[in-house]
Amino acid sequence: MASARRVAVTGLGLVNPFGGDLSDFFGRMLSGESAIRLFTREDTVTSALAVPAVRCTDFDAEAALGRSLSYTMDRYSQLGTTAALSAWRDAGLPRTKDAPRNDWGVSWGTALGGTLTFESAYIDLLRNGRERVPPLSVVLGMSNAAASHISIQLGLGASCATYSVACASSAVAIGETLSKFRSGEATLMVVGGSEAPLSYGVVRAWEAMRILALGDEASAPRACRPFSADRQGLVLGEGAGAMILEDWDHAVRRGARIYAEFAGCGSTSDHDHLVRPNVEGQMRAMRMAIQDGGLAPEEIDYINAHGTATREGDPIEIAAIRGVFGSRSAAVAVSATKSMHGHMLGAAGAIEAIITVLSLASQEAPPTAHLDDVDRECTGVRHITGGSLRGSLRAALSNSFAFGGSNTVLAFRAVH
Amino acid sequence: MQLPVVGTIHFAIMKEDNLTVLGEFLHKRDNIDPARVTREASLEELKVDSLLLLEVLFEFEDRLGIKIPRDIRRPKTVGDLLEIVDKLQAGKGV
Numbered sequence: 297m298a299s300a301r302r303v304a305v306t307g308l309g310l311v312n313p314f315g316g317d318l319s320d321f322f323g324r325m326l327s328g329e330s331a332i333r334l335f336t337r338e339d340t341v342t343s344a345l346a347v348p349a350v351r352c353t354d355f356d357a358e359a360a361l362g363r364s365l366s367y368t369m370d371r372y373s374q375l376g377t378t379a380a381l382s383a384w385r386d387a388g389l390p391r392t393k394d395a396p397r398n399d400w401g402v403s404w405g406t407a408l409g410g411t412l413t414f415e416s417a418y419i420d421l422l423r424n425g426r427e428r429v430p431p432l433s434v435v436l437g438m439s440n441a442a443a444s445h446i447s448i449q450l451g452l453g454a455s456c457a458t459y460s461v462a463c464a465s466s467a468v469a470i471g472e473t474l475s476k477f478r479s480g481e482a483t484l485m486v487v488g489g490s491e492a493p494l495s496y497g498v499v500r501a502w503e504a505m506r507i508l509a510l511g512d513e514a515s516a517p518r519a520c521r522p523f524s525a526d527r528q529g530l531v532l533g534e535g536a537g538a539m540i541l542e543d544w545d546h547a548v549r550r551g552a553r554i555y556a557e558f559a560g561c562g563s564t565s566d567h568d569h570l571v572r573p574n575v576e577g578q579m580r581a582m583r584m585a586i587q588d589g590g591l592a593p594e595e596i597d598y599i600n601a602h603g604t605a606t607r608e609g610d611p612i613e614i615a616a617i618r619g620v621f622g623s624r625s626a627a628v629a630v631s632a633t634k635s636m637h638g639h640m641l642g643a644a645g646a647i648e649a650i651i652t653v654l655s656l657a658s659q660e661a662p663p664t665a666h667l668d669d670v671d672r673e674c675t676g677v678r679h680i681t682g683g684s685l686r687g688s689l690r691a692a693l694s695n696s697f698a699f700g701g702s703n704t705v706l707a708f709r710a711v712h
Numbered sequence: 713m714q715l716p717v718v719g720t721i722h723f724a725i726m727k728e729d730n731l732t733v734l735g736e737f738l739h740k741r742d743n744i745d746p747a748r749v750t751r752e753a754s755l756e757e758l759k760v761d762s763l764l765l766l767e768v769l770f771e772f773e774d775r776l777g778i779k780i781p782r783d784i785r786r787p788k789t790v791g792d793l794l795e796i797v798d799k800l801q802a803g804k805g806v
Binding site: 362363364367368428430431432435 | 767
């Protein structure tokens with residue numbers, strides 16, 4: 297049940313593969329533009345990689361964070377801290393450490409943490425025959441490094457926690473703050489997630505599961521086709537997304553711009569299978585988020601789907617949406633933006649929550665790109681295809697369903 | 713004898729080199745102005761914290777092929793740090 301205390305989204309920030317700012321990114325999402333390109337890598341390895349992927353090629357950590365700070369971070373922390381600082385500025389918050397901020401905290405998500413640091417160390421040890429690794433390897437690689445850097449940079453004294461729940465990591469990180477706001481423990485939280493998964497070993501591991509989309513230079517931008525009859529798998533991506541969540545009254549008192557209300561969250565476990573999703577588990581999560589947000593199913597006008605474009609996952613999510621919304625399903629607008637920004641694993645929930653919030657704020661939702669031929673098994677909802685959907689969007693869900701069977705759904709309400 | 717004289721001269725150049733190496737490393741790693749990296753400079757004032765000090769020691773170990781013991785007293789100045797490195801490089805204990 298929703299308590300009297302409400303939560304406002306007052307700042308958004310990201311590091312995205314297009315290299316531009318928030319509105320540039322969202323504009324490209326609305327127009328269905330894919331950031332997916334062929335990713336090749338032939339350094340240090342014996343067999344070259346060539347897979348469609350999403351990279352933040354323009355990201356310059358030293359320019360964004362300064363030399364000293366960027367050197368003490370793995371790429372996933374560089375992306376995450378940059379996104380968090382951007383959200384902080386977007387929320388109009390001052391960079392002072394003087395004010396007591398012991399009820400302001402960080403809740404972050406990453407599926408893999410410092411995988412590039414680990415890989416570099418293993419290459420040194422096992423391939424280059426070195427007997428030791430750089431002394432910052434531990435603090436670069438640890439999975440809570442991004443969150444701690446954000447806490448230090450912004451002087452946040454409440455809890456600083458990192459959630460690692462595979463592809464739902466940052467959705468869980470966002471969702472877990474609700475109880476802190478409702479209890480009065482937190483006044484402001486920097487939430488989100490970051491991932492830099494394009495290490496050789498990680499890409500090869502996903503390839504081995506036979507669920508990575510294939511493609512060459514020409515076909516890569518269209519490689520990820522959620523809900524499409526000819527979908528062929530997911531595309532890995534790096535990036536980061538951050539939001540400033542704030543006690544509603546606090547946000548109003550300081551005159552902050554409120555993008556949307558973070559209304560509710562539902563988290564469930566399929567308790568069934570490591571990788572096969574479960575309709576009932578996903579339905580329970582969506583229902584819980586709607587109820588927790590004090591919403592009625594009839595108010596949900598848009599769903600940012602988990603939609604990874606795997607053969608098995610997509611129909612199950614659509615079946616779950618149909619199960620929750622029943623006869624109204626055909627009116628519920630659905631899109632899977634992974635078709636454009638790829639699957640950012642631990643950052644996916646945050647990026648997609650940002651897209652969901654911006655959809656409510658602008659009353660315009662992005663399409664699923666490349667969805668020309670909806671799979672018969674994925675019909676029954678209002679797929680947004682071809683271009684964006686303009687219309688009255690009262691409330692929206694952002695779905696994140698992880699390997700392992702953990703489901704987290706975030707519910708946002710438009711501010712009018 | 714010629715040898716000790718040559719050794720002394722070599723040792724003097726070596727010490728200068730280690731200071732230069734340190735200055736270059738701190739510049740590359742932390743954008744610290746090499747002109748500030750003098751033997752008298754305080755490591756704290758140069759903002760060489762415990763993590764950065766670990767990196768500095770690692771760099772010297774790598775470059776000079778020395779092994780800096782775990783139980784050294786934490787240096788306060790650049791001079792303290794270079795003394796440790798110089799002694800190890802010259803084959804003396806610290």
